[in-house]
Amino acid sequence: MTNQSPLVTTEWLQEHLEDPKVRIIDATTFLMPSTEEGRPYDVKSGKEAYEEGHIPGAVYGDIAGELADSNSASAFTVPSEEQFKEAIERLGVSDDTHVVVYDQIAVVGTNISASDWASRLWWHLRFEGFENVSILEGGFRKWKHEGRNVETGTNEYPKGNVTIARNTELLATKEDVKRATTDSNTVLLNCLSPADFSGEKNTYGRPGHIPTSHNVFFASLNDDETFKVREEQQLRDIFEPTGALDSSKKVIAYCGGGIAATWNAFVLYLLGKKDVAVYDGSMTEWAGDSSLPLHTK
Structure with a gap:
């Protein structure tokens, strides 16, 4: 077991x-x-x-x-x-x-x-x-x-057999994010660096963040000396101001390409928020559409 x-x-x-x-x-x-x-x-x-x-x-x-x-x-x-x-x-x-x-x-x-x-x-x-x-x-x-064993080369497991049944609430589209910008019951989490969020750094062709977003940098959720996730109260203190821990609100996390956002979704899962959606296209898709707004304040 x-x-x-x-x-x-x-x-x-x-x-x-x-x-x-x-x-x-x-x-x-x-x-x-x-x-x-x-x-x-x-x-x-x-x-x-x-x-x-x-x-x-x-x-x-x-x-x-x-x-x-x-x-x-x-x-x-x-x-x-x-x-x-x-x-x-x-x-x-x-x-x-x-x-x-x-x-x-x-x-x-x-x-x-x-x-x-x-x-x-x-x-x-x-x-x-x-x-x-x-x-x-x-x-x-x-x-x-920690000095644990490491091996080289490749491995294989016997072929598996898994049942697929998509949980669509965990995936957000561009249209979902558009609606979220005017929905007080949805929290948008930008998981990129503060410099990306503010527009000081222009990584994706247009600077800034999706309107109404809150910034929680995915790298801030770990202790880089121990490699561990931060203590629960530290994490709650980070997320609390964004509203992401409110059980009545939906959370959509995004980043540059749908990778870092999954770390925030994972940490929120550890805190009991199990239905966080990830915007798969994230800033790569959003910033690539010049008709969509970005804020730098």
């Missing part, structure tokens, strides 16, 4: 490495500074990094490839149910398995310890109706820091 907590420790995972019902997935992906004008970043697969070193037994989950819609104008967009089902079953996921997801780094060139690539797959699995999924607290960096 496996632990179904949404956040598992390195100690717990060490004890369950041989559990036949546990599926460990390395979701590492890299965002690199783009050399092309008008592009905020270039996406690089983390498969090579996975092959060079990963938690024993882990398989690689390609968030930017097999687990995304390759026909979308935006990276990481949710694919069809059929594509997701086929891809996740190849990773060994079945209805009776417990998935543990981790990643190796949040943002290249930073010390941010939030596991937002892991939370993207955590959110995506829940969107598809699969709830028995956890994130490894501290990810691969904490695992290595």
Whole structure:
């Protein structure tokens, strides 16, 4: 019997490495500074990094490839149910398995310890109706820091068989966000840096944030020295002013491309807010539509 907590420790995972019902997935992906004008970043697969070193037994989950819609104008967009089902079953996921997801780094060139690539797959699995999924607290960096075993090469699990039943309330579209800007019962959370939020930094072609948004930088929710999520009261103090903890309000989180926003959604889940929606297109889609407003105050 496996632990179904949404956040598992390195100690717990060490004890369950041989559990036949546990599926460990390395979701590492890299965002690199783009050399092309008008592009905020270039996406690089983390498969090579996975092959060079990963938690024993882990398989690689390609968030930017097999687990995304390759026909979308935006990276990481949710694919069809059929594509997701086929891809996740190849990773060994079945209805009776417990998935543990981790990643190796949040943002290249930073010390941010939030596991937002892991939370993207955590959110995506829940969107598809699969709830028995956890994130490894501290990810691969904490695992290595503690001197735990690392292996190289690749792994495979037996092909799985998973039931897909999409929970559509966890996904927000551009139209949903438009409505939210005039709806006092919906909280919009911008999960990017304060500089991105204020427009001081113009990453997505047009500066600023979606009107009525509140800013909670995804990187502020972790202690970068311990690699752990901050204490519950600290987290509540961060989110309380935004209204996101109000049980009567809907929350839609967004960022640049629907990745960092899933970390805020995950942390809010830990605080009991289990229905946070993620705007998949996020600022990449919104800022790319010149008819849509952005505020810098």
